[in-house]
């Protein structure tokens with residue numbers, strides 16, 4: 001997706017050989033026009049998949065997932081990382097180790113919003129080692145939902161998240177795939 005790649009080249013900051021910062025349009029400030037384009041692209045790629053719901057993780061998955069849900073006309077559910085007073089039981093949960101925060105947390109979704117009749121598109125902002133996506137896969141499996149695929153805004157192709165998902169027979173669609181972040185530069189696949 002050329003507009004996304006241009007944005008990454010213009011505004012992305014390479015923090016190390018494995019971490020890219022995109023706070024100016026995805027992880028802190030959000031570019032709504034770009035998110036709309038992202039929503040249209042995912043909607044086109046999964047148009048024949050019979051998707052009934054989009055499932056993502058708070059917080060950075062919410063903007064691209066919501067725009068995709070708007071274009072597809074389906075609800076968007078985000079897994080919460082902390083249990084709140086209003087989300088205490090009746091949950092599907094999974095443990096996720098965060099690549100950027102280096103900590104393990106439990107993600108949860110209420111059983112009210114996903115069930116065995118659903119065909120879900122799982123989405124996230126980044127795909128690195130696949131832990132967040134695999135947590136969503138586990139939750140969808142617990143609910144008995146069918147997984148149409150995983151939609152990722154930025155995949156770091158030099159990490160193994162995509163192969164882990166594909167080994168399990170899961171379709172992965174990434175809008176920008178980064179080959180390397182060496183010498184402070186973003187190289188796309």
Ligand code: 5GP
Pocket residue numbers: 018019020021022027060097098099100124125126127128129130131132133161
């Ligand atoms: P994974 O679970 O695939 O190892 O990592 C994906 C999660 O970690 C995403 O939800 C994202 O928030 C975060 N993440 C992984 N790599 C990066 C990165 O290079 N930059 C940013 N901003 N977030 C990342």
